[in-house]
Each structure stands twice: as structure tokens, then as C-alpha cells.
Amino acid sequence: MLRHAIRDPANTWITLASRCSFRHLTSSVIVLAPEKTKSHSARGKPFGLTTDRPAPPLNPIHGVATVSAAPKGGSKELEATFQLLCKSLTDEDGCTVKKHWETLNSTALVASLGPLHYEELSAKIATLFVHCRTPSGLAGHVTVLEDIAVAACAQGFPQGLLATMHAHLSSMDPDSLRRAYDRFRTMLKDNDKGKGSQELADGWSGDAELDVFKLFPKNPSSTHDMIEKPLPLKDKLQAEMLMYAIAGSALRNDFLQAVYLVIEANCILTGGQVRAFMSGIGSDFAQTKKVESFLRRSVTASLVARKNSLPGYISQLTKDKATLSLHALCNDIVEGLTGHDPWLTLDSAAVSAKTPLVVIPHVWPTLLLGFLKNGKLDWAEKLWDDMAALGITPNVHIWRALIVGYGDLGMADQADRAWKAMLQQGHVPDVKSYSLMIHALLMCRRTEAALDHLAAFQKQVHAGKLPATDDEVRVVLNNAIHTLIRTKDETSALALLYNMETEGPTPDLNSITPFLSIYSKRDLKAFGQMLQKINTYKLEPTDSTYTLILTALLPVRDDAVSVVFDFMQKHGRKPDISMYTSVINALMAEQTMVAFHTVLRLLQELETSKSPDVRPTEVTYTSILCGIHRKNWMDRKTAREYAALIFRKMMKQRLHSLASYHIIIRACLENPEPEGLQTAMFYYREMKRRHVPMLNDTWYILLVGLQKRQEWDLADTVLQDLKQSDVSMSPGLVRFNT
Numbered sequence: 001m002l003r004h005a006i007r008d009p010a011n012t013w014i015t016l017a018s019r020c021s022f023r024h025l026t027s028s029v030i031v032l033a034p035e036k037t038k039s040h041s042a043r044g045k046p047f048g049l050t051t052d053r054p055a056p057p058l059n060p061i062h063g064v065a066t067v068s069a070a071p072k073g074g075s076k077e078l079e080a081t082f083q084l085l086c087k088s089l090t091d092e093d094g095c096t097v098k099k100h101w102e103t104l105n106s107t108a109l110v111a112s113l114g115p116l117h118y119e120e121l122s123a124k125i126a127t128l129f130v131h132c133r134t135p136s137g138l139a140g141h142v143t144v145l146e147d148i149a150v151a152a153c154a155q156g157f158p159q160g161l162l163a164t165m166h167a168h169l170s171s172m173d174p175d176s177l178r179r180a181y182d183r184f185r186t187m188l189k190d191n192d193k194g195k196g197s198q199e200l201a202d203g204w205s206g207d208a209e210l211d212v213f214k215l216f217p218k219n220p221s222s223t224h225d226m227i228e229k230p231l232p233l234k235d236k237l238q239a240e241m242l243m244y245a246i247a248g249s250a251l252r253n254d255f256l257q258a259v260y261l262v263i264e265a266n267c268i269l270t271g272g273q274v275r276a277f278m279s280g281i282g283s284d285f286a287q288t289k290k291v292e293s294f295l296r297r298s299v300t301a302s303l304v305a306r307k308n309s310l311p312g313y314i315s316q317l318t319k320d321k322a323t324l325s326l327h328a329l330c331n332d333i334v335e336g337l338t339g340h341d342p343w344l345t346l347d348s349a350a351v352s353a354k355t356p357l358v359v360i361p362h363v364w365p366t367l368l369l370g371f372l373k374n375g376k377l378d379w380a381e382k383l384w385d386d387m388a389a390l391g392i393t394p395n396v397h398i399w400r401a402l403i404v405g406y407g408d409l410g411m412a413d414q415a416d417r418a419w420k421a422m423l424q425q426g427h428v429p430d431v432k433s434y435s436l437m438i439h440a441l442l443m444c445r446r447t448e449a450a451l452d453h454l455a456a457f458q459k460q461v462h463a464g465k466l467p468a469t470d471d472e473v474r475v476v477l478n479n480a481i482h483t484l485i486r487t488k489d490e491t492s493a494l495a496l497l498y499n500m501e502t503e504g505p506t507p508d509l510n511s512i513t514p515f516l517s518i519y520s521k522r523d524l525k526a527f528g529q530m531l532q533k534i535n536t537y538k539l540e541p542t543d544s545t546y547t548l549i550l551t552a553l554l555p556v557r558d559d560a561v562s563v564v565f566d567f568m569q570k571h572g573r574k575p576d577i578s579m580y581t582s583v584i585n586a587l588m589a590e591q592t593m594v595a596f597h598t599v600l601r602l603l604q605e606l607e608t609s610k611s612p613d614v615r616p617t618e619v620t621y622t623s624i625l626c627g628i629h630r631k632n633w634m635d636r637k638t639a640r641e642y643a644a645l646i647f648r649k650m651m652k653q654r655l656h657s658l659a660s661y662h663i664i665i666r667a668c669l670e671n672p673e674p675e676g677l678q679t680a681m682f683y684y685r686e687m688k689r690r691h692v693p694m695l696n697d698t699w700y701i702l703l704v705g706l707q708k709r710q711e712w713d714l715a716d717t718v719l720q721d722l723k724q725s726d727v728s729m730s731p732g733l734v735r736f737n738t
Helices: 013-017 038-042 076-090 094-106 115-128 136-154 161-172 173-191 233-253 255-265 272-281 286-303 308-319 323-339 365-374 375-387 396-408 412-424 430-445 447-460 470-488 490-503 509-519 524-536 542-554 558-570 579-591 591-610 620-627 636-652 658-670 675-689 696-707 713-723 731-737
Strands: 019-027 033-034
Touching: 038 308, 076 094, 076 115, 094 136, 115 161, 115 286, 115 591, 136 161, 136 173, 161 173, 161 233, 173 233, 173 255, 173 412, 233 255, 233 272, 233 286, 255 286, 272 286, 286 308, 286 323, 308 323, 308 365, 323 365, 323 375, 365 396, 396 412, 396 430, 412 430, 430 447, 430 470, 470 490, 470 509, 490 509, 490 579, 490 696, 509 524, 509 542, 524 542, 524 731, 542 558, 542 579, 579 620, 591 620, 620 636, 620 658, 658 675, 658 696, 675 696, 675 713, 696 713, 696 731, 713 731
Parallel strands: none
Antiparallel strands: 019 033
16 A cells, blocks of 8 residues: 555665566656566557657767667677676676676777667676675675776666665775765766766856746645756766765765865755665665764765855745755755854855755845744754854845744834844845835724834935935835735735826836725726726736626626737737637626636537637646646536547547646646546546656656545555556656555
8 A cells, every 4th residue: 555655675776677678768857667478568659758669768978869870780709709608697607708798898899888888787786786796706896897887887777876876885895885976977977078967057146036946847746745846867967977976975075076076076966866766775874874864964064065056945845845854954064164064154165075065145035034934933043053153144135034023923023123233233125125014004903103214214215315216116106005905905006006196106017906906896886996997007918817897797798809809909919719718718707607618619610610729739728637637526427528528529539638637637636526536636647548648747746645635545556556567657646656
């Protein structure tokens, strides 16, 4: 059962090596595909395969298919020597292995070895180390085995080298781990001609906001179990090899060495990779806790090494409410600065051989804000004390973080004290500081105090003491309007809008949209007045504006759609499929049969249109299906009939993809009724029947949805399907198998 599943070593490189076909590496992760049985072949081709001919393996070192001018079956001398080498490996005869490998190298025959040769060599070495130890007959010739494994790895077959590394770790041999890793790095440099690993795009720049970070995509469940961004094969292999090398440093109890390994490697290392790596080692390994500690801190080191990526990563943890990960990261950083053997420094001028990495200043406000936004006041206070002990003087970013955090917690007095402390320290408030303070006070329902700050801000601007353009002032006022609407203070928001109309700067669409949103559902007259302001100030409506107009008119006008399209044409906007789809989304959100029949009428117009600009797309049909399945607002029989009709239309026009299946299945699983589960599994079975290639995201959506519904039997069935597929479990999926 999924609830009580135990670790399955078949997911590790070492155990897998003894039971898998080495013909293929998957295109997304470096994992060997399980051997296909005849019964599997009888069911049809595996997902994603369009031909029965094996494709050349993807080379993880170069990221391209490995092609050799001389595949297996070359000269007689080559084949004879190769067969003798293979036999000596099978016989575990180290002296003979060394002899035949040297023969291949000395006679230049090695240059004629093809992909199948290297595949077989790598597989044999992996099999030799399947019991995580060096066979007695090869004990004195490990370096020769490493030579062969590295050569095979360079051609795209890393399983032998990884098995070798695993055996070294199991034997607690840090010297051999480092030696093999250094040979791997040398091979990388030779093959890549010094290009190194994939460069990370920094997610934050000095002038950017705290929440700009795109490296790790947000997971709907938790950052602690997030699906990390798929890595190129080359980087995934480097990360795995790097973790073995760091494990060797753990055996030496030398974390500074691990830090330098991370700096030199310059490859992505994530918490998910660490968890997957540790699950492969197993809990019976004597140094499990120490290795895990070293790897966890190495993840922190890899983020610090990229300087600008760390604040953004902290912001992502904050958004995902991954408080334990946030706290652990903070502790690692503080310990790296103040521990017994510090490896971090706050001053770039103080970088040395013992403290090679610098913690940039923007890390501190992002950590403080993360703790406050998640209600961890005690952790924030502890961090403040640690910062004081480190001699960090609060800058304007730190004061802003306090103000925003206190505002979100409703702690107006603390936000006010932070503001006054910032002024006492000599910081002159700028546009951003005023905007954040006003927002914080409004969130605490201190409207009068917020308006006092707004008046002070405007006075400073008018007096020329605070340089600010009209656009910057407008942003401050718009933010205040949005916050007032959010806190249900419509009167004060209207007063601000009136002030903009009379005193300036003139309102823009962002000033008016919040009012359109609230009036569209309850006050058609007020909605019309706000809509008129768009014409008055010659503003350009967006798709969202047109959708709000449609929402307001649907309950009172049978011709609501026609009115909206007429309004669009008056503003010079020609309806396209994007706009039609937005209208269909708004109609489906009404969850009434009247609105649904309007959708069907629109869909018919689109399908019969001669204009290619308004032909239905995959998104159009997907939106309708999601609207049907997300809730049981329609008669069950009617819902099934219309869903089948729309799905047939999609299939007939071939307007379906993996993404559309993901969206529809997620919508079905959001429906708490039994029909939601049944429909989700129907689409899953359709994917299997149509041989739609499933990726990690597919399995994750299904397993998370089934787990939330506590459908354990179905979850076990899906998990078994996953194990039988060609997809390797990503770090986010490993937890379902442990």
C-alpha cells in the first residue's frame, strides 16, 4: 500500500544496473529504462515511441545523441580484443582486464569502439559492483575499472561510473571517491573544452523586488516536496557525481572541501536531489546522518555561491509556506558565519581560503520577511538577534521587510515603530517606502494613519523634496485603492479615486479596475459610471476589462456577448480567439445552463467561422471541459453527454496535448464528489489508451490528487503504472515510493 510503502532500491543506479536494459537513457533524466517483457510489447508500443528501431542513446555529457563512426561489429582484431575484455570482466580477472584495456588503448583500437561497446562495458562494471563492493579478483585494479567507466560515461553510459562511486561510498573510501570524481571532472573539461556546466540565470538583481525568482517553480503542495525544474542530462549527472564527492568529504569530516567542490562544479544542486540520493544510500549506511548534513549544507552553499539566486529562493520558500526549509536554510547560513569552522563571510573584502563565499545583504530582509509572513515571530526575533551579533546594521530593505511583515500580521504598532526607527537611523523614505507603509497600515485597518502618511508623501512630492514622477505617484495611489477595496473600505477608495480626478495624477485602468470588479456583481449603475471613466480618460481596455463587462451584463441582458463585442469594436479591438476564450471562461464561471447554452452557441460560431483568427483552440475546448468537471452544477447525465461531445471535438481536430490532459485531470480532482474522481480516472485511462507520453508532472498531479482524497487503492495502482513506465521518478515523486 502507498501509505506503508518501503524504500524500493530499484530506483537507485546500483540495483537497477543488474536488472535493466542499457539500450536507452530517457531524454529527461539519467535513469535506465526497465527491460521490456513480451507481455508489455503485446500491449503496444511504450508511450512516446514512434518507431520500433532503438534511437541512439542521449549523451549526458554533451546533451546530444552519441554517434560513432564504428559501431559494434568493426574489425576482427577489435572484436576479438573487446570480447576478451568482456570475458575478463565477467571472470573478475583484474590482470587480464588491465591487459586487454591497455591493448585497446595502445593500438588505438579504442577510438573505434562504438556506442554498443561502451554500453556493454558500462553495464558489466555496474553488475560487478551490484553488491556495493569491489570483487576480490579486481581489488588491485580499481583504477582500471574507473578508466573504463569514465570512458563509457563520456560516450553517454554513466551507470558503470555511478555504480563505482556507490561502491566506494559503501566501502567508506573517501580517497577513491575523490579520485574517481576528479577523473570525471577532467573528462568533462576535455569533452566540453572548458565550458563547464549549465549556467544558472540569477533570479534577483539589486534593484529588483523581493519576490522575483524563477529558478524553482512553485509547487501547489509544498516547496519541501516541490517538483524541481527538469535538468539537462549533463547537469543531472554532474549533480549526482558531486553528491558522491561531497559524501566523501563527509567521511573526512571536511565541509570546507565540500564547499570548494560546490564552487568548482557550478551545477544545480537541490533539496529534492539530496532526498533522492539519500533514499538510494539507505538508512543502514553507517554515516547517513553526517552525509545528509553535509549535502543539505552544500545545497545552501550552492545557492550562496550564486549570490543573486539565494534571496529569490527564500522568497519562493516563503510563498510556499515551507517554514521548516526556511528555518533550516537560515540556520545553515548563520552557522556558516558563526560556527566552529565558519565558511561564509559578510564582507567581500574578507574572502579567504577558509571563508570563500559571501552572503549578500539582501538575504537578511528576505529571511525576516519570510518568517513574518508565515507568522514565525520567534524565529524573526532570533534572526534579528543573530544579525545584531554579526554586526549587521539594518538598511532600508530590512526596515521595509519589517514594515510589510508586521502589516500582514495586523501589527500596526510594530510597523509604526519600525518606520520611526528607520527615520531615526537617518534613512529618508522614498516612494517605495511610503507605499509599503501605507499598505501595511491599511492592512491593519488603520485607514486614518495610512491617509496621513499618504498626505505626507504627496506633500513631499509637491514640495520637490521627494523626486517622483506622475507614474510613480499613481502607483502609490493605485496600491492604496486596491488595498482599501481588499479591506472592504469602498468609501475611502472612492475618495482616493476622486482625489486623483481632481488633483492628479489622472487615473489609469489599474485605478478603475478594482471598482469594476466589485460593481460587476452587485451595482450595474455604478458599474456603468466606472465604465464611462474609461472613455473619459481615453484608456485602452484589456481582456480582463471585457470579461468584467460580460460578468456584469450576463444576468440582465440576453445579448450580453454581442454588447461586449460591440464595445470592443468601438475601442478598436477586433475579437480574436483569445478574447472569445476569455468570454467562454467567464460564461462557464457562471455555472448556469443559460450561460452554458451561450457557450455552445459561441463555440458553433467559432467552429463554422472562415477566419483562421477565431478558430477554436485546444485552450478553448479545455476551458469548457474544466468548467463542466470542476463542480457538479449540471445534471449528471447532461454533464456526461456534453463533456463527451466536447472531448470528441477535441480528438477529431487533434487539439489535445499533455498540458490539456493535466489541466482537465486537475480540474476533475478538484471536484469533491465521486464523479470528479471517476472522470479524472477516465481521462487517465484515455491517456494510456492513446499512448500519450506521461512525464513526472502527470504522475505528480494524479498521486497528489488521489492522496488528498485518500484514495489509497487507486493511488497504489497509479504508482505501479509509474514503476512500469519509462519515466524516472523525480525528487518530488520519490516520497510516494518511500
